[in-house]
Amino acid sequence: MRRNELLTQFPTPFYLFDEEGFRGNIARLVEEFRTFWPEYTPAYSFKTNYTPAICAMALEEGCLAEVVSDMEYSLAKKLGCPDEKILYNGPFKGPLSRELFLGGGMLNLDSLDETRRICALAASHPERIFRVGVRINLDLGAGFVSRFGMSVDSRELRDAMEAIAACKNLRLAGLHCHIKAPRDPESWRRRAEVMIAAADRYIDGVPEYFSLGSGMVPGRYDQTAGEWADFKPSWHDFAEAFFGPFIARYGASAQRPRVFTEPGRALITRYVSLFAKVDSIKEVQDRFLATTDGSFQNMGEMCTMARVPVRVHPGGGETRYFDNLDIMGYTCLEQDVMFPAYAGPLAVGDIVEFPNVGGYSLVYKPQFMIPQCAMYALQADGSVRTLMRAETFDDVFAKFGI
Numbered sequence: 001m002r003r004n005e006l007l008t009q010f011p012t013p014f015y016l017f018d019e020e021g022f023r024g025n026i027a028r029l030v031e032e033f034r035t036f037w038p039e040y041t042p043a044y045s046f047k048t049n050y051t052p053a054i055c056a057m058a059l060e061e062g063c064l065a066e067v068v069s070d071m072e073y074s075l076a077k078k079l080g081c082p083d084e085k086i087l088y089n090g091p092f093k094g095p096l097s098r099e100l101f102l103g104g105g106m107l108n109l110d111s112l113d114e115t116r117r118i119c120a121l122a123a124s125h126p127e128r129i130f131r132v133g134v135r136i137n138l139d140l141g142a143g144f145v146s147r148f149g150m151s152v153d154s155r156e157l158r159d160a161m162e163a164i165a166a167c168k169n170l171r172l173a174g175l176h177c178h179i180k181a182p183r184d185p186e187s188w189r190r191r192a193e194v195m196i197a198a199a200d201r202y203i204d205g206v207p208e209y210f211s212l213g214s215g216m217v218p219g220r221y222d223q224t225a226g227e228w229a230d231f232k233p234s235w236h237d238f239a240e241a242f243f244g245p246f247i248a249r250y251g252a253s254a255q256r257p258r259v260f261t262e263p264g265r266a267l268i269t270r271y272v273s274l275f276a277k278v279d280s281i282k283e284v285q286d287r288f289l290a291t292t293d294g295s296f297q298n299m300g301e302m303c304t305m306a307r308v309p310v311r312v313h314p315g316g317g318e319t320r321y322f323d324n325l326d327i328m329g330y331t332c333l334e335q336d337v338m339f340p341a342y343a344g345p346l347a348v349g350d351i352v353e354f355p356n357v358g359g360y361s362l363v364y365k366p367q368f369m370i371p372q373c374a375m376y377a378l379q380a381d382g383s384v385r386t387l388m389r390a391e392t393f394d395d396v397f398a399k400f401g402i
Protein backbone atom coordinates (compact mmCIF):
# COMPACT_ATOMS: atom_id res chain seq x y z
CA MET A 1 0.00 0.00 0.00
CA ARG A 2 1.17 3.54 -0.72
CA ARG A 3 0.75 6.56 1.53
CA ASN A 4 -2.16 7.96 -0.48
CA GLU A 5 -4.03 4.64 -0.44
CA LEU A 6 -3.74 4.66 3.33
CA LEU A 7 -5.71 7.92 3.35
CA THR A 8 -8.64 6.38 1.52
CA GLN A 9 -8.65 3.02 3.27
CA PHE A 10 -8.15 3.87 6.93
CA PRO A 11 -10.66 5.94 8.89
CA THR A 12 -9.43 9.31 10.11
CA PRO A 13 -8.11 10.62 12.36
CA PHE A 14 -4.88 8.69 12.68
CA TYR A 15 -1.19 9.21 13.26
CA LEU A 16 1.37 8.01 10.75
CA PHE A 17 4.87 7.18 11.92
CA ASP A 18 7.93 7.25 9.66
CA GLU A 19 10.19 4.45 10.90
CA GLU A 20 12.94 4.91 8.36
CA GLY A 21 13.19 8.64 9.09
CA PHE A 22 13.23 8.06 12.85
CA ARG A 23 15.94 5.40 12.75
CA GLY A 24 17.97 7.47 10.27
CA ASN A 25 17.79 10.54 12.51
CA ILE A 26 19.20 8.60 15.48
CA ALA A 27 21.93 7.10 13.30
CA ARG A 28 22.94 10.57 12.06
CA LEU A 29 23.01 11.98 15.58
CA VAL A 30 25.17 9.13 16.86
CA GLU A 31 27.53 9.27 13.89
CA GLU A 32 27.99 13.02 14.11
CA PHE A 33 28.46 13.11 17.90
CA ARG A 34 30.80 10.12 18.07
CA THR A 35 33.13 11.81 15.59
CA PHE A 36 33.79 14.29 18.39
CA TRP A 37 33.35 12.01 21.39
CA PRO A 38 33.32 8.22 20.84
CA GLU A 39 31.97 7.69 24.37
CA TYR A 40 28.71 9.46 23.49
CA THR A 41 25.31 7.74 23.67
CA PRO A 42 21.83 9.27 23.34
CA ALA A 43 19.24 8.32 25.96
CA TYR A 44 15.80 8.51 24.36
CA SER A 45 13.37 10.46 26.52
CA PHE A 46 10.52 7.96 26.87
CA LYS A 47 8.00 10.50 28.12
CA THR A 48 8.18 12.52 24.91
CA ASN A 49 6.51 9.71 23.00
CA TYR A 50 6.26 6.42 24.87
CA THR A 51 4.73 4.38 22.05
CA PRO A 52 6.31 1.01 22.89
CA ALA A 53 7.24 0.18 19.28
CA ILE A 54 8.99 3.55 18.95
CA CYS A 55 10.85 3.13 22.25
CA ALA A 56 11.90 -0.37 21.13
CA MET A 57 13.29 1.07 17.87
CA ALA A 58 15.24 3.72 19.80
CA LEU A 59 16.75 0.97 21.95
CA GLU A 60 17.57 -1.11 18.86
CA GLU A 61 19.36 1.92 17.40
CA GLY A 62 21.59 1.95 20.47
CA CYS A 63 19.87 4.54 22.65
CA LEU A 64 19.67 4.20 26.41
CA ALA A 65 16.25 4.70 28.02
CA GLU A 66 15.74 7.99 29.85
CA VAL A 67 12.77 7.64 32.20
CA VAL A 68 11.19 9.93 34.78
CA SER A 69 8.52 7.70 36.29
CA ASP A 70 7.86 4.13 37.32
CA MET A 71 5.47 3.84 34.39
CA GLU A 72 8.24 4.53 31.90
CA TYR A 73 10.73 2.45 33.86
CA SER A 74 8.34 -0.52 33.72
CA LEU A 75 7.99 -0.04 29.97
CA ALA A 76 11.76 0.02 29.48
CA LYS A 77 12.04 -3.22 31.47
CA LYS A 78 9.18 -4.80 29.50
CA LEU A 79 11.06 -3.95 26.32
CA GLY A 80 14.00 -5.93 27.67
CA CYS A 81 16.19 -2.96 28.62
CA PRO A 82 18.54 -3.91 31.49
CA ASP A 83 18.94 -1.53 34.45
CA GLU A 84 22.44 -0.51 33.41
CA LYS A 85 21.03 0.97 30.20
CA ILE A 86 18.40 3.07 31.99
CA LEU A 87 18.76 6.61 33.30
CA TYR A 88 16.11 7.43 35.90
CA ASN A 89 15.70 11.21 36.34
CA GLY A 90 13.02 13.53 37.60
CA PRO A 91 11.90 15.31 40.76
CA PHE A 92 9.44 12.64 41.90
CA LYS A 93 10.50 9.06 41.52
CA GLY A 94 8.40 6.03 42.23
CA PRO A 95 9.35 3.05 44.40
CA LEU A 96 10.76 1.20 41.37
CA SER A 97 13.60 3.73 41.28
CA ARG A 98 14.99 1.78 44.23
CA GLU A 99 14.87 -1.39 42.15
CA LEU A 100 16.84 0.38 39.41
CA PHE A 101 19.36 1.64 41.95
CA LEU A 102 19.84 -1.82 43.46
CA GLY A 103 20.05 -3.28 39.95
CA GLY A 104 22.95 -1.02 38.94
CA GLY A 105 21.02 1.53 36.85
CA MET A 106 21.83 5.22 36.72
CA LEU A 107 19.75 7.14 39.22
CA ASN A 108 20.14 10.93 39.21
CA LEU A 109 19.11 12.51 42.50
CA ASP A 110 17.10 15.72 42.45
CA SER A 111 17.06 16.85 46.09
CA LEU A 112 18.75 16.47 49.44
CA ASP A 113 15.76 14.52 50.78
CA GLU A 114 16.04 11.99 47.98
CA THR A 115 19.79 11.78 48.55
CA ARG A 116 19.26 10.95 52.24
CA ARG A 117 16.78 8.19 51.37
CA ILE A 118 19.17 6.65 48.84
CA CYS A 119 22.08 6.83 51.30
CA ALA A 120 19.93 4.94 53.82
CA LEU A 121 19.06 2.33 51.18
CA ALA A 122 22.72 1.86 50.28
CA ALA A 123 23.63 1.59 53.97
CA SER A 124 21.11 -1.21 54.40
CA HIS A 125 23.12 -3.32 51.91
CA PRO A 126 26.64 -2.84 53.35
CA GLU A 127 28.00 -5.84 51.44
CA ARG A 128 27.52 -4.13 48.05
CA ILE A 129 28.96 -1.06 46.31
CA PHE A 130 26.52 1.34 44.60
CA ARG A 131 26.78 4.34 42.35
CA VAL A 132 24.58 7.37 41.99
CA GLY A 133 24.34 10.64 40.04
CA VAL A 134 23.25 14.10 41.12
CA ARG A 135 21.24 16.65 39.18
CA ILE A 136 22.76 20.11 39.06
CA ASN A 137 20.35 23.02 38.80
CA LEU A 138 21.32 25.02 35.75
CA ASP A 139 20.89 28.70 35.13
CA LEU A 140 22.12 29.70 31.69
CA GLY A 141 20.60 33.15 31.81
CA ALA A 142 17.25 32.35 30.21
CA GLY A 143 15.51 34.48 32.82
CA PHE A 144 13.76 31.88 34.96
CA VAL A 145 14.64 29.72 37.93
CA SER A 146 14.38 26.04 37.12
CA ARG A 147 12.81 23.88 39.81
CA PHE A 148 15.05 20.90 39.05
CA GLY A 149 18.22 19.72 40.75
CA MET A 150 20.36 21.49 43.32
CA SER A 151 22.26 24.76 42.73
CA VAL A 152 26.01 24.46 42.35
CA ASP A 153 26.78 26.82 45.24
CA SER A 154 23.96 25.81 47.54
CA ARG A 155 24.15 24.45 51.06
CA GLU A 156 21.76 21.68 49.91
CA LEU A 157 24.13 20.42 47.24
CA ARG A 158 27.11 20.50 49.61
CA ASP A 159 25.08 18.56 52.21
CA ALA A 160 24.02 16.05 49.56
CA MET A 161 27.62 15.57 48.44
CA GLU A 162 28.74 15.14 52.06
CA ALA A 163 25.99 12.59 52.67
CA ILE A 164 27.11 10.58 49.64
CA ALA A 165 30.78 10.83 50.65
CA ALA A 166 29.92 9.69 54.18
CA CYS A 167 28.16 6.61 52.86
CA LYS A 168 30.96 4.04 52.64
CA ASN A 169 29.45 1.91 49.89
CA LEU A 170 28.10 4.70 47.67
CA ARG A 171 30.08 6.39 44.91
CA LEU A 172 29.17 9.60 43.11
CA ALA A 173 29.46 8.39 39.52
CA GLY A 174 27.94 11.14 37.44
CA LEU A 175 26.33 14.52 37.10
CA HIS A 176 23.09 15.31 35.36
CA CYS A 177 21.31 18.45 34.20
CA HIS A 178 18.51 19.49 31.90
CA ILE A 179 17.00 22.86 31.17
CA LYS A 180 14.39 23.80 28.62
CA ALA A 181 16.14 26.98 27.45
CA PRO A 182 18.30 28.34 25.94
CA ARG A 183 18.76 25.76 23.19
CA ASP A 184 21.33 27.12 20.74
CA PRO A 185 24.76 25.47 20.24
CA GLU A 186 26.60 28.18 22.19
CA SER A 187 24.43 27.58 25.25
CA TRP A 188 25.28 23.88 24.96
CA ARG A 189 28.95 24.80 25.17
CA ARG A 190 28.20 26.73 28.37
CA ARG A 191 26.15 23.83 29.70
CA ALA A 192 29.17 21.56 29.22
CA GLU A 193 31.51 24.08 30.86
CA VAL A 194 29.28 24.53 33.91
CA MET A 195 28.94 20.78 34.37
CA ILE A 196 32.64 20.09 33.96
CA ALA A 197 33.37 22.79 36.55
CA ALA A 198 30.85 21.14 38.90
CA ALA A 199 32.53 17.76 38.38
CA ASP A 200 35.94 19.26 39.15
CA ARG A 201 34.53 20.65 42.34
CA TYR A 202 32.63 17.61 43.60
CA ILE A 203 34.13 14.48 42.03
CA ASP A 204 37.64 13.15 42.59
CA GLY A 205 39.19 12.34 39.23
CA VAL A 206 37.19 11.70 36.09
CA PRO A 207 33.43 11.11 36.45
CA GLU A 208 31.99 7.93 35.03
CA TYR A 209 29.27 9.86 33.17
CA PHE A 210 27.70 13.19 32.37
CA SER A 211 24.05 13.19 31.36
CA LEU A 212 23.28 16.62 30.06
CA GLY A 213 19.58 16.54 29.32
CA SER A 214 17.92 17.74 26.20
CA GLY A 215 16.84 20.84 24.34
CA MET A 216 18.96 20.51 21.22
CA VAL A 217 16.64 21.20 18.35
CA PRO A 218 18.42 20.72 15.08
CA GLY A 219 16.92 22.55 12.12
CA ARG A 220 15.31 19.43 10.88
CA TYR A 221 11.70 20.28 11.45
CA ASP A 222 9.77 20.33 8.27
CA GLN A 223 9.87 24.03 7.25
CA THR A 224 8.80 25.01 10.71
CA ALA A 225 7.80 28.61 11.08
CA GLY A 226 7.12 30.56 14.25
CA GLU A 227 9.31 30.19 17.30
CA TRP A 228 11.93 28.09 15.53
CA ALA A 229 11.72 29.69 12.08
CA ASP A 230 15.28 30.98 12.03
CA PHE A 231 16.71 28.25 14.15
CA LYS A 232 18.65 26.01 11.84
CA PRO A 233 21.68 24.50 13.59
CA SER A 234 22.55 20.94 12.58
CA TRP A 235 23.66 18.01 14.74
CA HIS A 236 27.17 18.91 13.61
CA ASP A 237 26.87 22.50 14.91
CA PHE A 238 25.69 21.24 18.28
CA ALA A 239 28.36 18.55 18.51
CA GLU A 240 31.16 20.97 17.65
CA ALA A 241 30.11 23.45 20.36
CA PHE A 242 29.12 20.89 22.97
CA PHE A 243 32.15 18.60 22.90
CA GLY A 244 34.74 21.40 22.81
CA PRO A 245 34.92 21.67 26.64
CA PHE A 246 35.00 17.87 27.03
CA ILE A 247 37.90 17.56 24.59
CA ALA A 248 39.73 20.39 26.35
CA ARG A 249 39.27 18.90 29.83
CA TYR A 250 39.30 15.13 29.30
CA GLY A 251 40.59 14.64 25.75
CA ALA A 252 43.97 13.44 26.94
CA SER A 253 42.68 11.41 29.92
CA ALA A 254 43.31 7.70 29.87
CA GLN A 255 39.79 7.25 31.18
CA ARG A 256 37.21 9.44 29.49
CA PRO A 257 33.70 10.04 30.84
CA ARG A 258 30.69 8.67 29.03
CA VAL A 259 28.55 11.55 27.78
CA PHE A 260 24.81 11.21 27.32
CA THR A 261 22.18 13.61 26.11
CA GLU A 262 18.49 12.87 26.55
CA PRO A 263 16.73 13.87 23.33
CA GLY A 264 12.99 13.50 22.99
CA ARG A 265 11.61 16.14 20.64
CA ALA A 266 14.76 16.24 18.53
CA LEU A 267 14.44 12.53 17.75
CA ILE A 268 10.73 12.01 17.30
CA THR A 269 8.92 15.28 16.45
CA ARG A 270 9.40 15.18 12.71
CA TYR A 271 8.52 11.54 12.26
CA VAL A 272 4.85 11.53 13.23
CA SER A 273 2.03 13.22 11.28
CA LEU A 274 -1.63 13.50 12.17
CA PHE A 275 -4.28 13.08 9.47
CA ALA A 276 -7.77 14.51 10.05
CA LYS A 277 -10.75 14.91 7.75
CA VAL A 278 -12.63 18.15 7.11
CA ASP A 279 -16.20 17.65 8.34
CA SER A 280 -17.65 21.10 7.64
CA ILE A 281 -16.68 24.57 6.50
CA LYS A 282 -18.57 27.70 7.51
CA GLU A 283 -18.36 31.46 7.88
CA VAL A 284 -19.18 33.15 11.17
CA GLN A 285 -19.04 36.97 11.17
CA ASP A 286 -16.32 37.08 8.51
CA ARG A 287 -14.36 34.32 10.22
CA PHE A 288 -13.94 31.19 8.07
CA LEU A 289 -13.76 27.94 9.98
CA ALA A 290 -13.20 24.31 8.99
CA THR A 291 -14.03 21.67 11.58
CA THR A 292 -12.15 18.37 11.42
CA ASP A 293 -12.42 15.00 13.14
CA GLY A 294 -9.04 15.61 14.84
CA SER A 295 -8.19 18.02 17.64
CA PHE A 296 -5.37 20.14 18.99
CA GLN A 297 -5.43 17.54 21.75
CA ASN A 298 -4.10 14.98 19.26
CA MET A 299 -1.35 17.36 18.18
CA GLY A 300 -0.07 18.46 21.56
CA GLU A 301 2.07 21.50 22.12
CA MET A 302 3.42 21.70 18.58
CA CYS A 303 0.36 23.50 17.27
CA THR A 304 0.78 26.21 19.91
CA MET A 305 4.56 26.59 19.52
CA ALA A 306 5.04 26.75 15.80
CA ARG A 307 3.17 26.90 12.54
CA VAL A 308 4.04 23.80 10.62
CA PRO A 309 3.02 23.57 6.98
CA VAL A 310 -0.25 21.67 6.73
CA ARG A 311 -0.75 19.55 3.63
CA VAL A 312 -4.17 19.11 2.13
CA HIS A 313 -5.05 15.84 0.41
CA PRO A 314 -8.11 16.43 -1.78
CA GLY A 315 -11.10 14.24 -0.99
CA GLY A 316 -13.06 14.96 -4.16
CA GLY A 317 -15.45 17.56 -2.69
CA GLU A 318 -16.16 21.01 -4.09
CA THR A 319 -13.01 23.02 -3.49
CA ARG A 320 -13.00 26.68 -2.54
CA TYR A 321 -10.00 28.99 -1.99
CA PHE A 322 -9.54 30.70 1.34
CA ASP A 323 -7.29 33.58 2.35
CA ASN A 324 -7.70 33.16 6.03
CA LEU A 325 -9.43 30.13 7.52
CA ASP A 326 -8.94 28.56 10.93
CA ILE A 327 -8.70 24.76 10.91
CA MET A 328 -10.44 23.66 14.08
CA GLY A 329 -10.71 20.45 16.10
CA TYR A 330 -13.77 18.46 17.13
CA THR A 331 -13.87 19.49 20.79
CA CYS A 332 -16.32 21.97 22.27
CA LEU A 333 -13.39 24.20 23.20
CA GLU A 334 -13.04 27.63 21.60
CA GLN A 335 -9.26 27.24 21.75
CA ASP A 336 -9.22 24.03 19.69
CA VAL A 337 -7.35 25.64 16.79
CA MET A 338 -5.24 23.10 14.91
CA PHE A 339 -3.98 25.61 12.35
CA PRO A 340 -4.81 29.32 12.33
CA ALA A 341 -5.09 31.50 9.21
CA TYR A 342 -4.81 28.77 6.60
CA ALA A 343 -4.61 30.13 3.04
CA GLY A 344 -5.29 27.80 0.13
CA PRO A 345 -7.80 25.37 -1.32
CA LEU A 346 -10.05 23.30 0.93
CA ALA A 347 -13.20 21.19 0.64
CA VAL A 348 -15.37 19.13 2.93
CA GLY A 349 -13.96 15.60 2.83
CA ASP A 350 -10.35 16.71 2.32
CA ILE A 351 -7.79 15.16 4.57
CA VAL A 352 -5.46 17.59 6.28
CA GLU A 353 -2.01 16.35 7.25
CA PHE A 354 -0.30 17.98 10.23
CA PRO A 355 3.39 17.04 10.29
CA ASN A 356 5.81 17.31 13.23
CA VAL A 357 3.51 16.03 15.96
CA GLY A 358 5.72 13.26 17.36
CA GLY A 359 6.62 14.92 20.66
CA TYR A 360 4.33 15.60 23.63
CA SER A 361 1.26 14.81 21.54
CA LEU A 362 -0.30 11.42 22.14
CA VAL A 363 1.22 11.26 25.62
CA TYR A 364 -0.70 14.45 26.50
CA LYS A 365 -4.02 13.42 24.92
CA PRO A 366 -6.80 13.59 27.52
CA GLN A 367 -9.81 11.31 27.32
CA PHE A 368 -11.98 14.32 26.61
CA MET A 369 -15.03 13.73 24.41
CA ILE A 370 -13.47 11.33 21.91
CA PRO A 371 -11.04 8.50 22.67
CA GLN A 372 -7.55 8.54 21.17
CA CYS A 373 -7.06 7.56 17.53
CA ALA A 374 -4.76 4.89 16.09
CA MET A 375 -1.14 5.15 14.94
CA TYR A 376 0.11 3.33 11.87
CA ALA A 377 3.44 2.85 10.15
CA LEU A 378 3.85 2.01 6.48
CA GLN A 379 6.31 -0.84 6.15
CA ALA A 380 8.91 -1.14 3.38
CA ASP A 381 6.93 -4.05 1.86
CA GLY A 382 3.80 -1.87 1.63
CA SER A 383 2.01 -3.43 4.59
CA VAL A 384 0.59 -1.32 7.38
CA ARG A 385 1.67 -1.90 10.97
CA THR A 386 -0.58 -0.71 13.77
CA LEU A 387 1.65 0.78 16.48
CA MET A 388 -1.33 1.87 18.56
CA ARG A 389 -4.93 0.79 18.02
CA ALA A 390 -7.68 3.32 18.48
CA GLU A 391 -8.88 3.66 22.06
CA THR A 392 -12.31 2.16 22.76
CA PHE A 393 -15.29 3.04 24.93
CA ASP A 394 -14.15 0.34 27.35
CA ASP A 395 -10.60 1.73 27.53
CA VAL A 396 -12.12 4.94 28.80
CA PHE A 397 -14.92 3.65 31.04
CA ALA A 398 -13.77 0.27 32.41
CA LYS A 399 -11.86 1.94 35.22
CA PHE A 400 -14.91 3.73 36.67
CA GLY A 401 -16.73 0.64 37.94
CA ILE A 402 -20.23 1.53 36.74
Ligand SMILES: Cc1ncc(COP(=O)(O)O)c(C=O)c1O
Nearest residue numbers: 045048178214215262263264265
Ligand atom coordinates in the same frame (compact mmCIF):
# COMPACT_ATOMS: atom_id res chain seq x y z
C1 LIG B 1 15.37 15.35 32.35
C2 LIG B 1 14.87 15.49 30.95
N1 LIG B 1 15.52 14.90 29.95
C3 LIG B 1 15.09 14.98 28.67
C4 LIG B 1 13.94 15.67 28.33
C5 LIG B 1 13.47 15.70 26.89
O1 LIG B 1 13.41 16.97 26.37
P1 LIG B 1 12.96 17.25 24.87
O2 LIG B 1 11.71 16.49 24.62
O3 LIG B 1 12.80 18.72 24.79
O4 LIG B 1 14.01 16.73 23.96
C6 LIG B 1 13.23 16.34 29.35
C7 LIG B 1 12.02 17.13 29.03
O5 LIG B 1 11.44 17.82 29.81
C8 LIG B 1 13.70 16.23 30.69
O6 LIG B 1 13.03 16.81 31.70
